[in-house]
Every structure is written in C-alpha cells, then in structure tokens.
Amino acid sequence: MQAYDPKKIEEKWNKKWLADKVFKVADRSAKPKYYQLETFPYPSAAGLHMGHPKGYTAEDIHARYMRMRGYEVLYTMGWDAFGLPTENYAIKVGRDPHEVARENTDNFRRQVQMFGFSYDWDREIDTSSPEYYKWTQWLFIRLYKRGLAYRKGAKVNWCPKDQTVLANEQVVDGTCERCGTEIEERTMEQWFLKITDYADRLLADLKGLDWPAATIKRQEDWIGKSEGALLKFPLSNIQIPNNDRSSIEVFTTRPDTLFGATYLVLAPEHALIDELKGGIANWNEVAAYREAASHKTDRMRQEDAKDKTGVELKGVMAINPATKEEIPIWVADYVLGSYGTGAIMAVPAHDERDFEFAKKFGLPIRKVVVPKPIIPGVPNVSAAMGGAAPELRAEEDLWEDVGDLINSGDFTGMDSDQAKAEITASVGGILKTQYKIRDWSVSRQRYWGVPIPMVHCPKCGIVPVPESDLPVVLPPLENYRPQGMPPLASSPAFINVKCPQCGGGAKRDAETLDTFVDSSWYFLRYPDPHNAAEIFDKKKVAHWMPVDLYVIGAEHTVMHLLYSRFITKFLHDEGYLSFTEPFTKLRHIGLIMGADGAKMSKSKGNVVNPDEIVAEFSADAMRMYLMFLGPFDDATPWDARGILGVERFLKRFWKYYAGTIERMKQPAVSGGAGGAAAPEKPSAKAALHRAIKKVGEDIEAFKFNTAVSALMILLNEMEAAAPLAEDDLVSLVKILHPFAPHAAQELWSLMGNNTYLDFEPWPAHDPALIAEIKISLAFQVNGRTRDTVSVDASIGEDAVKELALANEKVNVALAAAGLAPGAAPKRIIYVDKKLVNIVV
RNA sequence: GCCCGGGUGGCGGAACGGUUUACGCAGAGGACUUAAAAUCCUUGACCCGCAAGGGUUUGUGGGUUCGAAUCCCACCCCGGGCACCA
Numbered sequence: 001m002q003a004y005d006p007k008k009i010e011e012k013w014n015k016k017w018l019a020d021k022v023f024k025v026a027d028r029s030a031k032p033k034y035y036q037l038e039t040f041p042y043p044s045a046a047g048l049h050m051g052h053p054k055g056y057t058a059e060d061i062h063a064r065y066m067r068m069r070g071y072e073v074l075y076t077m078g079w080d081a082f083g084l085p086t087e088n089y090a091i092k093v094g095r096d097p098h099e100v101a102r103e104n105t106d107n108f109r110r111q112v113q114m115f116g117f118s119y120d121w122d123r124e125i126d127t128s129s130p131e132y133y134k135w136t137q138w139l140f141i142r143l144y145k146r147g148l149a150y151r152k153g154a155k156v157n158w159c160p161k162d163q164t165v166l167a168n169e170q171v172v173d174g175t176c177e178r179c180g181t182e183i184e185e186r187t188m189e190q191w192f193l194k195i196t197d198y199a200d201r202l203l204a205d206l207k208g209l210d211w212p213a214a215t216i217k218r219q220e221d222w223i224g225k226s227e228g229a230l231l232k233f234p235l236s237n238i239q240i241p242n243n244d245r246s247s248i249e250v251f252t253t254r255p256d257t258l259f260g261a262t263y264l265v266l267a268p269e270h271a272l273i274d275e276l277k278g279g280i281a282n283w284n285e286v287a288a289y290r291e292a293a294s295h296k297t298d299r300m301r302q303e304d305a306k307d308k309t310g311v312e313l314k315g316v317m318a319i320n321p322a323t324k325e326e327i328p329i330w331v332a333d334y335v336l337g338s339y340g341t342g343a344i345m346a347v348p349a350h351d352e353r354d355f356e357f358a359k360k361f362g363l364p365i366r367k368v369v370v371p372k373p374i375i376p377g378v379p380n381v382s383a384a385m386g387g388a389a390p391e392l393r394a395e396e397d398l399w400e401d402v403g404d405l406i407n408s409g410d411f412t413g414m415d416s417d418q419a420k421a422e423i424t425a426s427v428g429g430i431l432k433t434q435y436k437i438r439d440w441s442v443s444r445q446r447y448w449g450v451p452i453p454m455v456h457c458p459k460c461g462i463v464p465v466p467e468s469d470l471p472v473v474l475p476p477l478e479n480y481r482p483q484g485m486p487p488l489a490s491s492p493a494f495i496n497v498k499c500p501q502c503g504g505g506a507k508r509d510a511e512t513l514d515t516f517v518d519s520s521w522y523f524l525r526y527p528d529p530h531n532a533a534e535i536f537d538k539k540k541v542a543h544w545m546p547v548d549l550y551v552i553g554a555e556h557t558v559m560h561l562l563y564s565r566f567i568t569k570f571l572h573d574e575g576y577l578s579f580t581e582p583f584t585k586l587r588h589i590g591l592i593m594g595a596d597g598a599k600m601s602k603s604k605g606n607v608v609n610p611d612e613i614v615a616e617f618s619a620d621a622m623r624m625y626l627m628f629l630g631p632f633d634d635a636t637p638w639d640a641r642g643i644l645g646v647e648r649f650l651k652r653f654w655k656y657y658a659g660t661i662e663r664m665k666q667p668a669v670s671g672g673a674g675g676a677a678a679p680e681k682p683s684a685k686a687a688l689h690r691a692i693k694k695v696g697e698d699i700e701a702f703k704f705n706t707a708v709s710a711l712m713i714l715l716n717e718m719e720a721a722a723p724l725a726e727d728d729l730v731s732l733v734k735i736l737h738p739f740a741p742h743a744a745q746e747l748w749s750l751m752g753n754n755t756y757l758d759f760e761p762w763p764a765h766d767p768a769l770i771a772e773i774k775i776s777l778a779f780q781v782n783g784r785t786r787d788t789v790s791v792d793a794s795i796g797e798d799a800v801k802e803l804a805l806a807n808e809k810v811n812v813a814l815a816a817a818g819l820a821p822g823a824a825p826k827r828i829i830y831v832d833k834k835l836v837n838i839v840v
Numbered sequence: 841g842c843c844c845g846g847g848u849g850g851c852g853g854a855a856c857g858g859u860u861u862a863c864g865c866a867g868a869g870g871a872c873u874u875a876a877a878a879u880c881c882u883u884g885a886c887c888c889g890c891a892a893g894g895g896u897u898u899g900u901g902g903g904u905u906c907g908a909a910u911c912c913c914a915c916c917c918c919g920g921g922c923a924c925c926a
Contacts, residue, residue, distance in 0.1 A: 214844055221843075224925065252926060265926090308924085339925045346926085352841090353924055436925050554845095554920075591920090599919095628864070630853060634845090635919070639852060645864040651879090706854070709863040716863090778859040783907040785859050829906055834858050839906045 001662045002750060004654035006618030009746040014116050022756055023118040025074050027527075027540055034071040036063050037523050037547045037583070039556065040078040040125075043104035045089055048111045048610050050592035050600065050626075050638060055551050057623045058589065058632055058704055060117045061738040062549065065699045067118075068734065068762040074544050076526045077112060078125035079105050082133075082515045087448035091480050097448045098476065101128055111610060115619045116741055118758065123529045127518035128448075132525065134471035135535040136518055137453040139567070140442075141464045142574060144454070148194040151462070154441055158186040164482035165445040185294070190443035191452060191511070195566045199223050199435045201580070202565055210585040212633075215557045222558050224436025228253035229420065231345065231429040233264055233318040236326050237279070248272060248318055248329070251340030251434055254347065256419035258322045258427065259408040260368035261345035262358070264329045265310065267337035268293035273313070281315035286331060293333040308334050308357045320345075321427035322409065332357065340434055355398050369416060371403045440563065442514040447480050447487035449512030457499035457506035466500050472508070486510040520563040523547055523582060524571070535576070542578055550583040554633075557588070587702050591635040592626070600638075608638050620740035621647045627704035627739065649712055650743055653736065656715065657747050660723050684721035685769060687714050688728055692765040695735045711736060731763035778835035779804045781813040785835075797830050804828075804836040814840060 017023065038059045041052055063075040081101050090097040105126065112119075125132055143149040157166040159176040166176060166183060175182050195202075203223045206216050232247040248264055266273060268290040273280075280286055289311045310332030317326045334353055335344050348358035349367040358365050402416030411419050411426075424431055443452070451472045453465040465472055475494045480487055488494055489510035499506035521535075527544040528536040552560070561583070568582040593599060594606025601607065613622050624646040630636035691714040698707035714732075718724065724732060729751070737744035737757045748757050772793045777800060779787045787809040791800070804810055817840040819825060827839040 217844075218921080221923080224923075226925075228926080250926080254926080334924045334926095336923090336925070339923085344926045351926065353926075434925080436923065557921090593919095597919090628852090634853095636852065639865070642852065642865050648879095649864090655879095705852095706863080709854080712863055776859070780859080780907075783858090783905090788859055827906060829858090831858055831907095835907090837858080837906055 001655075001658045004651055004658070004743070006620060006650070006742065010114075010116065010619050010742040013742045013745050014113060017116065017118070018113065018121065021120075021122065022758070023075065023120050024122055025076075025120040026072060027543065029072040031070055031072040033074065033544055033548075034066050035074045035527075035544045035547045035549075036066070037076075037526075037550045039552045039560075040080050040519070040522060041108060042080045042083055042085075043101065043108040044085055045100070045104055046602075047107055050608055050610060051553060051589065052112075053115055053610050053622065054592055054626045054632075055553070055589040056112065056117050057115065057626050058702065059549075059551050060115070060623075060741075061627070061699060061704065062702075063118055064738040064741060064758055065696070065762065067758045068737075068760060070761065074123075074526060075119055076123045076125075076529075077109075077117070077119040077121070078123075078522060078526070079108065079127065080515065080519050080522070081105060081126050081128035082449045082512075082518055084446065084448070087446060087480065090448070096476055097480065098128075101448075114611075114614055115623060118741075123526050125522060125525055125529050127450075127515070127522065128474075130471045130473050131530070131532070133450040133474075133518070135525070136450045136513065136521070137465070137470050137472060138467060138535055139521060139571075140450075140513065140517070141453055141467070143193055143570065144464055146570075146574075148197065148570065149191055149442075150194065151189050151191055153187045154190045154192070155185050156188050156190075156445070157183045159183055162482060163484035188443075188445075190441055191513075192439040192441055193517075193566075195440045195562070196435060196437055198566050198569055199225065199437050201569055202437075202562065205565070205569075205581050209581060209583070211583075212586065212588060215561070215586060215588070218557050219562060222437060222562065225433060226253045226436075227431070227433050229255040229424040229429045230341065230432050231255060231258065231321065231424065231427060233321060233327075233345065235276075236317045236319045237315075248343050249341045250343045250345045251432065252345055253434075254350065254416075254420070255424045255429065256402070256405060256411075256416040257347040257350045257368050258320070258345070258423050259405075259411070260347040260349050260366045261320050261322075261327065262348060262364040262366055263327050263346045264318050265335045265344050265346050265354075265357075266313075266329065266331045267335040267342040268331055268333050269337035270331070270342045272343075273331060276313065276316055279316045280313050282311070282313075286311050286313060289331060308332065308353070308360060310334075310357065310361065312361075321429075322423065328363070330357075330361075338438070339436065349398065350400055352398060352400060366407060367399070368405055368407050369399060369401075369403045370406055371399065371401065372415075437562075440514075440516075440566075442517055443511045444514055445482075445486040446512055447474075447477065449515060450474075450518060451488065452509040452511050452513055454509040455497055455499055455506045456509060457502060457504060459504055460499055460501045460506075463499055463501045463506070469500070474512075486512075488512070516559060516563050519560060520567040521571075523550075523564070524568075524577075538576060541576075545577065546579050546581060547583045549585050549587070551587050551589055554588045554590070561586075588633045590631070590633045592629070593635055593637040595638055595640060597637050608640070613643070617643055617647050618650070618742075620743050621650055624650070624708055624739050628708040630705055632702050632704055646708070649715060650740060652719070653711075653715055654743060654747070656718060657729065657733065658750060660729060661747075661751055663723070664726065682721060683728075684714070684718040684724060685728060687717040687721070688724065688732060689765040689769045690714075692731060692735055692763050693770065696762065696765075699738065708739065711739070733757070734760060734763050775833050777833075779807050779810050780835055780837040781810060781817060782839060783837060784813070786810050786813045793833065797832070800836055801828055801830060804838065810838065814838065 036059055038055055059075070063073045066073045086101050086104065087097050090100045127133060140149060159166050159179065159181055161179050161181040162176060203220060203225055206219055209216065228251055230249055230251055232249050234247045250264065273286065273290070277283060310330045313329045313331060316329055318329055319325070320327050334357070335342065346354040346357065348354040348363060348365040350369055355365070357363070405411050405414050405416065405419050411423055414422070421431065451474055453470060453472045455463045455465060457463050475491055477487060477491055479490065483490060495507050495510060497506055497508050498504065524536050524541055524545065528540040531537055564582055568577060569580050571577045572580050591599065594604060596606050598604055598606060610622065621643055625643040628646055629642070691710050694710040695707045698704065698710065733744050733747050734757060745757050774790050775793045777789050777791055778785045779789065787807055789803065814825070815821070819840045825838045825840050829837040829839065
C-alpha cells in the first residue's frame with residue numbers, strides 16, 4: 001500500500017494542475033455557465049491572512065462541486081494591487097512601489113497556489129497593470145462625458161508637518177498617525193462621481209437578490225431614503241439685506257408634527273448665520289461656538305451625541321408657520337450641514353434628540369401626536385408608555401411613532417400620514433424625498449493609484465485625455481515622499497502636456513483614483529481579461545455575467561457593493577450590459593479569530609501564518625480544518641490543536657481507501673470471493689449514500705462544517721463495516737474531492753484512472769438505500785421522555801400508542817403523575833417517526 | 841446611543857417547535873512498544889447513588905405550547921457595524 005505523503009502529492013498535483021491548465025475555462029461550452037467570484041485580495045507585505053484561505057477554500061469546494069455537477073465554472077484570481085499601505089511601505093524603505101507590489105503579488109500567488117485552488121490562471125488580472133487601468137481611466141472618462149464625474153470643493157485632512165493629505169484611517173484622535181501633528185481641515189477641489197443620481201435604482205433593485213438580509217438592510221440604510229417635506233419658517237423680526245429669502249428652510253420627515261415645533265436649530269456651518277450677524281445680540285458667543293465646532297469632524301460630532309451643546313441666536317426669532325407663534329433659533333452641532341437643508345425644526349415631544357436638547361436648555365415641549373387607539377374610538381393612552389402605565393404622563397415621555405394628531409388646530413384628530421401632506425400644503429411647503437447617500441469622492445492625493453486621465457488647460461478648462469492616448473501611465477518618480485502637493489505633481493515630464501483640444505501648454509491632473517474605482521468593475525474583466533481594444537467584449541460578458549455566487553467579507557457590505565452596483569447600472573445605461581445587478585447570490589465569510597478569541601493582529605501577537613500551518617500539516621488538512629471550525633459566516637477562533645482531528649481523518653481515510661484498493665488488486669485467496677469479503681458484517685453502502693446526499697446539500701447551503709462532519713461519520717461507519725465495492729469506492733473519493741482535492745486525486749489515480757476528478761460526475765444517491773429500517777421512538781409523559789425504543793420504521797400510529805401505554809417506565813411515570821391504574825389519560829400526542837406524548 | 845449578529849459540556853460546535861450535546865479537540869482508562877511518538881479500543885454535561893435509577897441543565901426572569909435551545913416579552917453579557925440623517 002502506498003503511504004500517505006501529503007507533501008509529495010500536494011506538490012505533484014499543484015504542479016500538474018498548473019502545467020496542464022486543467023482549470024482553463026472555455027468561453028464556448030455546451031455546459032451551462034456558472035460564474036463564481038471571490039474578492040480579489042489586496043497583496044500586502046504580510047502575505048495571506050487566515051481569512052483569505054477560509055473564503056477561498058469554500059469557493060474552491062463549491063467550484064469543484066459545480067464542475068462535477070456539469071457546469072462550466074468561471075473561477076479566477078486577481079490582485080487589487082493599488083493602495084496606500086504599499087505606497088507607505090515603499091516610502092519607508094525607499095523603494096519603487098512597483099517593485100514592492102510585484103514582490104507582494106508574487107508571494108500571494110505562491111501562497112494561493114499552495115492550497116491548490118482551481119483557478120483559471122490565464123485570466124489573472126492586476127489593477128495596477130496599465131493593461132487593466134487603461135480601462136479604469138476609460139470608464140472615468142465615460143462617466144465624465146455623461147456628466148457623472150464632476151469637481152467640487154471638499155474637506156480633506158491635512159497634516160501641516162508632512163505636507164500631505166491624510167486618509168481617515170491615517171488620522172488617529174485628530175492627529176497624523178505618522179508624526180502626531182494635529183491635523184487641519186482644508187477644502188480642495190476634488191473629483192466626485194454622481195452616485196446620487198442612481199440612489200432610487202440602487203434601492204429598488206435590491207429586491208429579489210439572493211443576499212443576506214442584513215446586507216440588504218445595510219445598503220438600504222446607507223442609501224437612506226426618507227420622504228418628508230421642505231418647510232419655510234419666516235424670520236419674524238429681521239430682514240436679511242440683499243436677500244429675498246427672509247426665512248429658514250428645513251427638511252423634516254414629520255411635517256405632521258409641525259404644531260409641536262417649538263424652536264429651530266441651524267448647523268454651525270449654515271450660511272444664514274453670517275447673513276443674520278447684524279441681528280444677533282450674542283454674536284461673540286455664537287462665533288466662538290462655530291469656531292469650536294469647526295474643529296470637530298462629523299464623526300466626532302456623532303461621538304459626542306450624549307452631551308448635546310448649542311447656543312441660542314439671541315435677538316432673532318422665527319415664526320412657526322402653523323401656529324404663527326414666535327420661536328427661538330439655536331445653533332447646535334448635532335445638526336449636520338451636509339444633510340437636508342442644514343436646518344431642522346425641533347419637535348421635542350416626538351424626537352429623542354430634540355427632546356434631550358429641549359430638556360437640557362429648558363425649551364418648551366408640546367405634544368401633538370398620540371398613539372392610535374387599539375379599539376377604534378377609545379383613546380389608547382397606555383401604548384405611549386410602552387404598555388405599562390395606566391395613563392399618559394405630562395411632558396416627560398416621548399412618542400416617536402406616528403399616530404393621531406392633538407393640539408394641531410384644524411388638523412386635530414387627523415391621522416399622521418394624512419396630516420403630513422395636508423399640513424405641508426397648508427403652509428406652502430413641498431413634499432420631498434431626501435437621501436442620505438452622498439456623491440462618491442474619488443480624488444486621492446497619492447501616488448500608488450490610477451492617474452486621473454484629465455488635462456487642465458488654461459484656455460479650454462478640463463479636457464479628458466483622448467481614448468487613443470490611454471493609458472496615462474503612472475511614471476516612476478525620483479521621490480515618492482509627499483512634498484506639499486500630490487506626488488505626481490513633482491514630475492515635470494508627467495505633468496506638462498499639450499492640451500488635447502487646443503494644443504497649447506496644459507497640465508495633467510496630478511491626482512489618482514480611489515482604489516474602490518478599480519474594484520468596482522473587476523468582475524467585468526474576468527470574462528475577457530486581455531482585451532486590448534475594449535473594456536470587455538459585450539458577448540463574453542453577456543455570456544458569463546451576472547456573477548452567480550460572490551463570497552465577501554462582512555466589512556465589504558456597504559461601499560464596494562454599492563460602487564460595483566452603480567458602475568454596473570451605468571454601463572448598462574451606456575449599452576454595454578444587458579443586466580443591472582452584478583451579483584445574484586452573495587454569501588459572507590466570518591473572521592478567523594486568534595486563539596484568544598480576539599481579532600488577529602500583530603500587536604496582540606495572536607496571528608497564525610498559513611505557510612506554517614501548511615508546512616506543519618498539509619494544505620488538504622488546513623482546507624478541511626478551516627471548513628470544520630464552525631459555521632462559514634460565523635467568526636470562529638483558531639484552535640491550533642483542533643487541526644489534529646482532520647489530519648487524523650485524512651490519514652485514516654487514506655489507509656481505508658488505499659488499503660481497500662490494494663486488497664482488490666490481490667488475487668482471490670482461498671475461502672473468500674474477491675479476497676476481501678467479510679460476510680458477517682453489513683456493508684457501509686447505506687452510510688455512503690447518506691453522506692453523498694448530505695455533503696452535496698451542505699455544499700450548496702454553505703454548511704461546510706457539517707459536510708466535513710458527515711464525511712467523518714461515514715469513515716467511522718465504514719471502518720466498522722465490510723469493505724465497499726469498487727463502484728462505491730468511486731463515489732467515496734468523489735465526495736472527498738472538493739474538500740481535499742490532492743489526496744482525492746492521488747487516490748483516484750492509484751485506482752488506475754488518468755482523468756481529473758473535477759470532470760467526473762458527482763455521484764447520485766439512492767433514496768431507497770437511505771430509507772431507515774429501524775427508527776428510535778421516544779415515549780413521553782407530560783412532555784418528559786421516559787423511555788426510548790427501537791421499532792420498525794413501518795410501524796403504524798395505533799401500534800405505537802399501544803406499545804407506549806404498555807411500557808413499564810411509562811406506567812411508572814403515569815402513576816407518579818397521579819393517573820389511577822386503568823384510567824384514560826387526557827390526551828395522547830403522536831408525532832410520526834418521532835414520539836408519543838401521554839398527557840395526564 | 842442606535843442597528844445587526846450571538847450566548848448550548850473543559851473547548852470549537854451540532855440540533856433551529858418533538859429523544860439536547862452529532863462531529864472534532866482536550867481529559868481519563870486500556871492495548872501495542874524496552875521506551876516514546878504514531879496507531880487502535882473504552883469512557884466522556886452536572887448533582888445524588890456501589891448500581892439500577894432519579895434529579896438538574898442551552899446567559900437570566902417571565903410567557904405561549906401536550907412539548908421550547910428553537911417562538912414571544914423584558915433584562916444581562918459578548919462580538920461586529922454606524923449615519924445625532926431630522
């Protein structure tokens with residue numbers, strides 16, 4: 001018998017799979033297509049972390065399974081190679097980011113290949129290669145030509161010492177992560193993509209996707225559609241010079257509560273405050289508050305949520321258009337300038353934030369909505385108190401829901417939903433739909449990214465680079481360190497260019513694109529990865545897309561998906577795609593935590609290196625263990641000893657399998673037909689068929705942990721049973737194959753096969769074999785199990801009840817429960833093939 | 841603060857209205873070995889009991905049900921996410 005030597009066989013098959021291009025995908029095939037996508041990694045200097053092989057193993061299992069089920073599976077790998085960490089690292093070690101990135105990518109490729117993932121390597125892509133980013137640039141120009149890329153001022157984090165813009169993640173407690181200097185906010189002209197134009201479609205098209213519900217909800221929340229009204233509050237005692245708008249406009253989702261609006265609040269950055277300066281009696285106090293607020297980021301303003309601050313604009317008042325009462329105007333940083341109109345009407349009785357603010361500053365609270373009656377006509381007072389208190393208390397409770405109006409003039413008694421429209425109309429307001437989503441900022445003042453293919457001409461303004469001149473290649477630089485301007489601006493050879501329109505002197509855009517742009521369309525490139533003439537061939541993409549299965553980390557549930565969906569819809573509108581949603585089915589991968597249960601991180605010292613695990617055990621063992629650890633989408637801790645279990649399983653499986661083949665090859669010995677018979681033991685054929693069914697179902701449902709366990713149960717049963725026949729052995733190695741493809745393929749070839757298991761059909765299970773002959777029934781008294789018996793599966797209800805009533809333990813329990821001998825129980829509940837419950 | 845997950849043996853987990861703890865790890869006992877590793881067999885929630893057996897147990901407290909880890913309500917704890925979005 002050949003010994004199990006995983007090192008040798010894994011190396012052998014990894015080489016063969018690559019050399020023979022076994023997993024090369026055909027664009028034209030008689031088989032149905034299946035497109036499986038996994039997040040292409042960002043190749044960091046640290047190499048793969050445990051999350052990569054976990055997600056990739058799951059997808060590889062699924063891909064191999066789908067191939068065996070007869071699909072032509074598009075399954076690929078690529079590199080999201082542009083990005084900040086590589087640039088930072090290159091600067092630190094004084095090298096060219098191109099070189100650093102190449103080394104990292106080579107290392108990632110080596111690691112990924114060690115696991116034997118069945119990619120079509122001829123379709124490998126790299127976002128940092130000019131062949132790829134030419135089309136990222138092309139896409140950007142397309143967006144620009146359609147008016148979906150535009151420039152506007154936006155705030156950036158600026159480090160005055162390093163003379164550079166910092167990403168949010170480089171800002172630690174308001175200081176630069178590199179030098180600790182306090183950051184400043186600067187406003188710069190930057191490129192934006194108009195994703196807001198697609199807000200409604202991005203929301204509506206979520207319906208019908210096979211995505212986790214929580215992910216759909218996060219997309220919805222991010223888009224943040226709210227229907228409300230724009231209402232104007234006239235200023236009562238001041239006219240703004242040179243401004244005919246002598247009113248403050250607010251956006252509210254609750255115009256039905258207008259009668260309860262007892263003050264207004266402006267965001268500190270609201271432009272109207274400057275215009276009102278002459279009328280504000282406490283200007284110095286207001287100015288100081290605004291100054292303080294300007295040093296806070298939106299994020300910091302959120303974190304201070306509990307302790308609301310604000311200043312009244314003394315001397316100016318507004319008029320509630322419904323009640324005609326004068327109400328005060330405040331400035332407070334819990335109102336954001338970037339949402340709605342930057343001003344709100346405060347209704348403290350019906351909004352928690354307004355409620356807290358009003359209590360803190362002693363502002364009036366007026367209740368204008370009460371919960372709808374549960375019984376029509378009878379006021380529901382207790383629901384407002386969470387169902388607890390018998391009557392409605394005065395000011396100190398809050399009702400944020402809709403209901404029926406009170407204290408609202410002519411609208412009293414009206415339903416909230418009806419009142420929304422009617423009150424809005426009565427004060428001359430307009431109904432409006434507001435979105436939370438903002439346009440996508442794509443300018444980055446960094447080097448290691450896609451150069452923005454635009455030219456700034458003093459005569460013609462902004463001119464896109466002609467398509468024939470693409471790509472605009474990222475040039476090597478003398479110095480990658482930032483020096484007060486984007487790194488590319490330091491290269492005269494790059495920056496100075498002739499205007500494509502007038503031929504005069506002009507300058508290139510010195511900034512690069514957000515790397516999310518690179519990854520927002522990569523899945524469209526795999527179907528046609530080397531096309532030099534087009535972003536992709538429409539027919540090829542029409543064949544493969546949309547993606548049938550996408551596995552991503554939960555951290556990508558908002559932005560990457562939203563951007564990819566946006567770009568897909570855009571290219572659809574441009575006539576390049578026939579569909580509008582890129583990812584039909586989505587599944588998430590849970591983190592692998594450190595052995596201590598915390599997230600793996602260098603600083604905690606709990607990082608496990610996949611290279612070491614493969615070296616110590618094997619790729620197959622690691623694959624199986626990653627799947628066995630727990631539910632795929634749960635975060636599970638890595639237990640270094642647990643892998644011994646699957647390692648033992650693989651060794652035992654090998655021993656069983658190779659041993660059985662060996663015995664089959666030997667000539668029949670006297671006494672037993674075929675030489676391997678042990679006639680007194682039943683065969684494990686039924687167990688095998690159960691496993692075939694279970695493993696297939698579990699792969700489809702992404703329940704890899706129980707699939708592995710099903711294989712283990714099968715092996716336990718096989719070892720105790722008579723050896724399997726040859727055709728059953730074939731099925732057996734096939735169901736192992738997706739999980740441990742190296743071992744399975746080697747066993748397959750040991751049987752004398754020279755085909756690849758991936759293209760062998762997945763075995764069918766025989767339902768007749770799986771049917772249970774004997775079943776275990778529970779006898780319960782008052783819901784407590786008193787005995788279990790083994791009976792024929794075909795037994796009928798009456799026979800079972802009779803058995804139960806005759807059962808000695810049952811009778812003891814019945815007597816203990818107070819049932820007189822011979823008396824009939826209250827009820828007998830029978831659940832087919834499960835139990836009998838006798839209720840006394 | 842809000843939103844989304846989740847609390848089951850010593851540990852990872854299984855079951856997701858019907859016999860709790862499948863499978864694996866760790867532990868205990870044994871076989872083989874000069875010995876160790878490897879391998880194999882037995883055992884395996886907790887409490888009482890020599891045993892047979894009985895009782896308790898799925899974060900806590902209630903509820904629905906013949907029956908609840910599973911459904912409902914409240915609370916506690918852990919993980920992740922966040923937008924004070926009017």
